Amino acid sequence: DTGVSQDPRHKITKRGQNVTFRCDPISEHNRLYWYRQTLGQGPEFLTYFQNEAQLEKSRLLSDRFSAERPKGSFSTLEIQRTEQGDSAMYLCASVTDPLNTGELFFGEGSRLTVL
């Protein structure tokens, strides 16, 4: 499968625990995005990377959220001290060359449930 892959697909955790999600983009894609989607809403921008550089982070994102893309390939999104309001689908997407085509290729998402 040469698409965007995310792991785990589902995560159930207790409030206060830390969770980490991983995203493997399409191999030749140098730009990677993280979005959050709650039921009945559109994807909400969290952050994005150009290779290993984090170019923008949403002002709505609390300090409990951190993302990395250490070698410009896969990325991780960590949520510390989870809260019930963090329950959502976390979507990763990659883009090959936004100047030519802005199409975001999304992964299947990682669904987080905080009890």
Next chain:
Amino acid sequence: GENVEQHPSTLSVQEGDSAVIKCTYSDSASNYFPWYKQELGKRPQLIIDIRSNVGEKKDQRIAVTLNKTAKHFSLHITETQPEDSAVYFCAASLSGGYQKVTFGTGTKLQVIP
């Protein structure tokens, strides 16, 4: 930052009828406007996009129109089919999609056979 509003939130049409979804954006510098379709339990997928140097774009049964002056754009689906049932998201971006893409809240389209 950019804000994208989308209407209606739900839309039911009879098979064969047309469906229209409308969006407005706030940042006049936005110049790339994609539309994504998300079927139940699946990932969003691009169905059509338009750049600000074009007023209309068509691909078979779907078309998008853009009014830069009014800062609104619309998706038109003709001859709707049951497989068109899904949630549709409009979005806007600066620099032709080179920066973050801001999504609308979605329209749930139901095509009744």
